[in-house]
Amino acid sequence: MHSVFETAPATSATAITFATKATWDAICADLPAQARQFALANGFTAKPGACLALPSADGQIAQVVFGLEEEASKFRDLFRPGQLPGLLPPGVYRFANAPHDVRLAALAFALGSYRFNRYRKTDAPDVRLVPPDGIDVAVITRMAEAVALARDLINTPANDMGPAELAEAAQHLAKRFGANFDCIVGDDLARQNFPLIHAVGMASSRAPRLIDLIWGDPAHPKVTLVGKGVCFDTGGLDLKPSSGMLIMKKDMGGAANVLALAQMVMDAKLKVRLRVLIPAVENAVAGNAFRPLDIFTSRKGLSVEIGNTDAEGRLVLADALALACEEKPDLLIDMGTLTGAARVALGPDLPPFYTNDETLALDLAVCAKEENDPLWRLPLWPPYDAWLDSKVANVNNAPSGTFAGSITCALFLQRFVEDAKTWLHVDIYGWTPSAKPARPEGGECQAARAIYRLLGERYG
Template sequence: MHSAFVVAPTTAVTPITFATRTTWPELAAKLPPMAQAFATANGLTAKAGSWLALPDTDGGIAQVVFGLEDDTAKHRDLFRAGQLPGLLPPGTYRFANAPHDARLAVLAFALGSYRFGRYRKNETPDVRLVPPDGIDIAEISRMAEAATLARDLINTPSNDMGPEELAQAAKDLAARFGADFSCIVGDDLVQQNFPLIHAVGMASSRAPRLIDFSWGDPSHAKVTLVGKGVCFDTGGLDLKPSSGMLIMKKDMGGAANVLALALMIMDAKLKVRLRVLIPAVENAVAGNAFRPLDIFKSRKGPTVEIGNTDAEGRLVLADALALADEDKPDLLVDLGTLTGAARVALGPELPPFYTNDEDLALDVARCAKEQNDPLWRLPLWAPYDAWLDSKVANINNAPSGGFAGSITCALFLQRFVEEAKSWLHVDIYGWTPSAKPARPEGGECQAARAIYALLSQRYG
């Protein structure tokens, strides 16, 4: 059970009353006269995100009133309760009435308790919640732990989270659930036919590697997850400006979220044969760095011309997807922090996803909404596939022109997937630029909860 929760409290439990501007007058009228006067004196209107601790006759806290959006509001933040751990005095609390969505409010409470404290003392709020009846607290705790894993991995700077450290995190997770783990390192990538992964990572003093672990009954449906693990991205010889490089420690966000998803799948014991593949590299600058217009043969066979060394994520994913595809999985999912174009189109909170499986697309969209884990479908627009043509190789990794960058990236990856029954590609951001309820600034768990919910419904 997540540390934000307590099921059998041994101390007093303070009620949290949810109110909106509309419901507050009626709720206030039922308060004792002293509490009413206190709320009035403090100007409480139950504006969304506002709160007030109402005193009891002994000077303690009788209850906390917390404001939510009205039902008629243009947008209701179903994670609004994620503000509470950062606001409330230490203690144990319970919901006195129902928020807009009790399950999501409980999850938000746990997600809002997260603090990254590896490098300085940053104490987790000493605030606990007694979950309401009917909430699957094991499921909520599983999701919260997965989010913590993803956030911690992304927030850790690259000097302490290189390819080797990312591999160790994957190995630790695999060991926890008894999964079979292996890792191909350095020049062995060339020997075992992963030329694109090697090309992207060879300029770094930290050897590139391909992380690979498997779990579950081989007779169950094959679900393979591939996560982009670029532990730092300078852009390579097509060097990013300093502003573009600033948060590139998050460029392994796909890998972090794949590990978060794997944690949930294994912890819930879903009936799948899970395989996790993570190409872990650092895109560095050195005399042996790969160059614009270099050409490499991919694992799958087609030759790839390097249009831009800063379009490296799709290169490492291409080899990993080719390996995954050889298994003919029932579902192949890849996550990566791939394009600025996706952010321009949809912003940091709404990652696009791509698939040609219409049933899968509907399920992803529904689960994303149910889990408050937003995703938005963009098309694998076939006419743009010709933009990837090269005059001297089979394909170019970064077509010139600048149009539809997230779509052309998805089309590039699609070239390396043929045998999988269904394929889902998600172009995540993996980062919260400014804090929101339940979403502290920094590394973020994106798409993992939605996909886990889908897998739970299909293979639970």
């Protein structure tokens, strides 16, 4: 993704004036007579998202006016300026006055310039922005590039984004930043004691694998990221209906987001010893597919009864979490597109997170708000842990019943977390169902920017 920021001097940049319904009358009164009459003739009232280019006397664009929500509105969208790249004529622009949050507006402008054009020509908006005063362009660009990486990976269909291709993307990232890269493939997973990852992926013609990336000074605090990399999820023998498979190319969204987060961490050179673990599989249907009521002994030694083959994400994460804990990380974070229950509870835009670390929970909530990267804490509710009990194994991966599905998934994963000083689990959706400012329809980067800010404040 090319930076949308104008680095050369741009004295002739077209001004963008932000207005609300409350401020529009005063802004309009200060306009030159011709521009004012043009705005009034077009019925511009500073409705949020409304954009109008005002002409100069010679017919050129004198300035642009753009509507925002009221400052005190509880429904204001701090990413509203992300609509601008899709509305503006080609050219170089600058902010003439301050939107509600200048830094987030500049980030939104960059995020709104994203286009996925791998399979058909899609002209990216030919618009550039002169960075507002006081904005760290490097940080904004770092975030925008990481978001573009996550979106590209998720938007790529499964025929071109299988376990091998996901590993190639991780290897490319490792090479870019001088990280060590390793990958355990196919039957070697069983031989090296990753039985759950192997079981989930063994029915596919595309071999499962465990991606392992390590970067940074070994003396620094150990931060480990684990991302669910289910490159396509049929549901296995507990087959999804066709409607449930339509966007299952996004089921590797956890992997895409931890790679985006890792890119930000490495690019910023945070003082951490970073490790990224991605179990990359395809949950397919074949004669050798794992079955309901099969039992596998996990890497940690816990026997797992398969209550549902469509609860496969937590299985592959379990083995990866067990590996991560073997080196006792200071902070262990896993992300995955795990449960429909999280969407039922909180919708597509608000991923739940789980942790027993109160300080981490409070800090992350603040970072999520400051980055306009919303998250909401849900409890690791101990009484529900008994719902995971099995009569024939240590644990069942999918208890019967429809209650608290996201919580029980988190509790299942918690059983495989040991010796990590702090653990954070995020149940993301990884998808924007309908376009919003700075967030086009399709694959989305969720939670990564908020967590990056948290890591930056702790380890910058």
